[in-house]
Amino acid sequence: MEICIRLEEVRRIYPMEAGDVYALNGVTLDIGVGEFVAIMGSSGSGKTTLLNQIGCLDQPTSGDLFIEGRNTRELSDFELTNLRRDAIGFIFQKFNLIPLLTAFENVEYPLILKTGARDTTGKPADLLKLVGLDGGHIHHTPNQLSGGQQQRVAIARALANNPRILLCDEPTGNLDSKTGQQIMDILTDLNGQGKTIVMVTHSDEIASFADRIITIRDGVIQ
Amino acid sequence: MTFELAKRNVRLHLFRSILAAIGIIIGVVAITSMGMLGGALERSVSDELMNMGNSIIITPAGPSIGDEKAGIDERDIRQIKLIAGRHPTIAFYNTYDQIKVGENRRYASVYGVDPGELPSITTLVSGRYVSGTEGVMIGQSLARQYDIKEGNFITIGIGSREQRLRVVGILENTGFSGGIQTDNAIVGSERWYESKYGGRGKYDQVVITVEDLDEIDRIKDQIDARLNRREDIVNIMDFRAMISSIQDAIGQISLFVMAIGGISLIVAAVSILNVMLISVNERIKEIGILRSIGTQKSDISKMFLYEATILGIIGSAVGGLMSLIGGGFLILLIMQDIKYLMTFNTVFTIFYGMCIGIVICIAAGVYPAHRAAQMNPIDALSND
Ligand SMILES: Nc1ncnc2c1ncn2[C@@H]1O[C@H](COP(=O)(O)OP(=O)(O)OP(=O)(O)O)[C@@H](O)[C@H]1O
Numbered sequence: 118m119e120i121c122i123r124l125e126e127v128r129r130i131y132p133m134e135a136g137d138v139y140a141l142n143g144v145t146l147d148i149g150v151g152e153f154v155a156i157m158g159s160s161g162s163g164k165t166t167l168l169n170q171i172g173c174l175d176q177p178t179s180g181d182l183f184i185e186g187r188n189t190r191e192l193s194d195f196e197l198t199n200l201r202r203d204a205i206g207f208i209f210q211k212f213n214l215i216p217l218l219t220a221f222e223n224v225e226y227p228l229i230l231k232t233g234a235r236d237t238t239g240k241p242a243d244l245l246k247l248v249g250l251d252g253g254h255i256h257h258t259p260n261q262l263s264g265g266q267q268q269r270v271a272i273a274r275a276l277a278n279n280p281r282i283l284l285c286d287e288p289t290g291n292l293d294s295k296t297g298q299q300i301m302d303i304l305t306d307l308n309g310q311g312k313t314i315v316m317v318t319h320s321d322e323i324a325s326f327a328d329r330i331i332t333i334r335d336g337v338i339q
Numbered sequence: 340m341t342f343e344l345a346k347r348n349v350r351l352h353l354f355r356s357i358l359a360a361i362g363i364i365i366g367v368v369a370i371t372s373m374g375m376l377g378g379a380l381e382r383s384v385s386d387e388l389m390n391m392g393n394s395i396i397i398t399p400a401g402p403s404i405g406d407e408k409a410g411i412d413e414r415d416i417r418q419i420k421l422i423a424g425r426h427p428t429i430a431f432y433n434t435y436d437q438i439k440v441g442e443n444r445r446y447a448s449v450y451g452v453d454p455g456e457l458p459s460i461t462t463l464v465s466g467r468y469v470s471g472t473e474g475v476m477i478g479q480s481l482a483r484q485y486d487i488k489e490g491n492f493i494t495i496g497i498g499s500r501e502q503r504l505r506v507v508g509i510l511e512n513t514g515f516s517g518g519i520q521t522d523n524a525i526v527g528s529e530r531w532y533e534s535k536y537g538g539r540g541k542y543d544q545v546v547i548t549v550e551d552l553d554e555i556d557r558i559k560d561q562i563d564a565r566l567n568r569r570e571d572i573v574n575i576m577d578f579r580a581m582i583s584s585i586q587d588a589i590g591q592i593s594l595f596v597m598a599i600g601g602i603s604l605i606v607a608a609v610s611i612l613n614v615m616l617i618s619v620n621e622r623i624k625e626i627g628i629l630r631s632i633g634t635q636k637s638d639i640s641k642m643f644l645y646e647a648t649i650l651g652i653i654g655s656a657v658g659g660l661m662s663l664i665g666g667g668f669l670i671l672l673i674m675q676d677i678k679y680l681m682t683f684n685t686v687f688t689i690f691y692g693m694c695i696g697i698v699i700c701i702a703a704g705v706y707p708a709h710r711a712a713q714m715n716p717i718d719a720l721s722n723d
């Protein structure tokens with residue numbers, strides 16, 4: 118199996134006045150290319166922290182993280198930012214769309230980050246259509262869209278630069294079960310197309326879509 | 340797209356943005372109208388000073404003692420003219436005397452000038468130049484003060500020396516020019532002056548009008564060497580030092596006045612800084628999102644710098660327009676002459692003030708933009 122994401126003895130310690138919090142306490146983990154992994158665990162166990170490490174939004178306090186063979190410790194902030202733009206797509210529980218931009222522009226934005234120019238290919242509309250959003254909705258701002266629609270936009274945005282890795286933090290957490298099901302269908306499709314997916318969830322039902330379930334407790338993988 | 344985001348944020352928080360821009364508007368108006376006022380002041384004084392800048396004034400060194408009047412004699416004047424060469428040189432008599440118009444009395448300067456020289460140093464408003472010993476001319480200010488027209492009479496002198504004379508011409512105001520100052524004076528012919536005050540051939544002043552300022556020192560030195568060889572017969576002076584010190588003083592006044600405007604710009608900068616910090620704080624989550632999907636730190640700081648720049652450009656443009664009106668009003672109020680408004684200097688000052696306004700806005704945005712860019716993406720994302 119070709120390794121996509123590798124963690125070696127990763128610790129993330131939050132220094133607090135009341136004492137250090139070991140959010141991750143020596144996590145060693147390999148995730149293969151094209152794998153669909155679900156991360157489960159109780160609240161506060163360190164799931165989001167783990168996902169943020171993999172997404173290069175944060176640096177481990179100790180230990181090493183390799184993304185497609187590259188040690189993130191050796192990358193500058195500039196390079197890590199470009200890695201997030203090109204190789205990784207984020208999907209959050211709270212959708213996290215940019216409120217000032219329309220659905221179309223939210224999807225267009227990562228393309229602009231990469232090319233430096235506004236899109237002329239119509240790719241954002243294609244992506245939105247792919248996740249089941251078209252018509253007038255694509256020119257609405259996030260607050261004019263339902264939760265399910267917003268999450269579709271968020272997925273389309275995550276796909277804009279054709280990343281190899283999708284990181285989802287409770288992607289269905291704010292959706293009803295029917296909409297959640299639809300989102301999971303989209304993710305399963307994307308995984309079928311070869312994308313590596315790491316998904317945090319509380320739900321056994323949602324976790325059952327994954328190839329592998331990893332359980333974490335107090336920052337340690339069980 | 341970062342610019343687009345900045346623009347939309349300004350529009351979204353229009354009221355707050357307008358309040359911030361008002362600070363800049365006031366600042367720009369203050370600094371430019373003060374600058375324009377200073378510039379106009381400088382020029383109106385310069386216009387007056389220019390006339391005397393190129394004169395050399397020669398006066399007798401010794402005092403008049405009793406009946407023995409001090410003066411520059413014909414022989415000395417010939418020497419001076421020889422040295423002055425092509426530069427126009429004029430010698431004249433000058434004293435103070437009482438004048439009476441109707442029941443009004445005052446003292447005024449009285450000049451005795453060669454009538455042949457008069458047209459080259461003065462301009463007539465009405466009437467004609469004097470000739471022979473008949474009649475005098477008066478300056479425009481004096482004429483206005485007593486409402487004197489040509490053909491009217493004025494009385495010069497006290498008691499037994501009183502003399503009633505016809506005014507034959509009115510001379511245009513020249514302001515403070517180096518040599519002969521006719522605005523409030525009586526001007527008669529040499530021969531009339533000699534017959535009234537005596538002292539024939541002992542002139543009170545010689546004025547050389549030097550076309551080329553660089554020659555002033557050479558001429559002064561030569562006159563000094565020739566006439567003051569054994570003892571000081573004449574004093575020789577020019578106004579360059581005085582003019583430059585007056586101009587320095589006015590420059591400093593303008594600067595001081597602009598500094599007052601500058602203070603209001605600092606206040607404006609603080610309000611921009613405040614608005615930008617609020618904007619950054621409100622958009623922490625958005626910063627986190629932007630960073631998570633691959634926006635570089637530099638683009639985040641640009642986004643906020645753009646926002647500050649937009650505020651600066653709008654505020655400065657409105658401020659520039661208003662200072663044209665405000666500055667014009669001030670100039671009109673103080674100098675009563677709008678001609679000092681529409682000049683290169685005014686346009687430059689407004690442009691300059693607007694640039695300062697924009698630069699100050701951008702500068703005020705630097706710290707908030709830096710703070711936004713340095714934010715940890717995780718902390719920013721978890722902000723609700
Ligand atoms: N910025 C932070 N500063 C201090 N402690 C933190 C911070 N972020 C997380 N933690 C702590 O780290 C631990 C793990 O947090 P994390 O957010 O990873 O949990 P989680 O598994 O995602 O929980 P949930 O299911 O509620 O989302 C928690 O104890 C949390 O309090």
Ligand SMILES: [Mg+2]
Nearest residue numbers: 164165166286
């Ligand atoms: Mg979490």
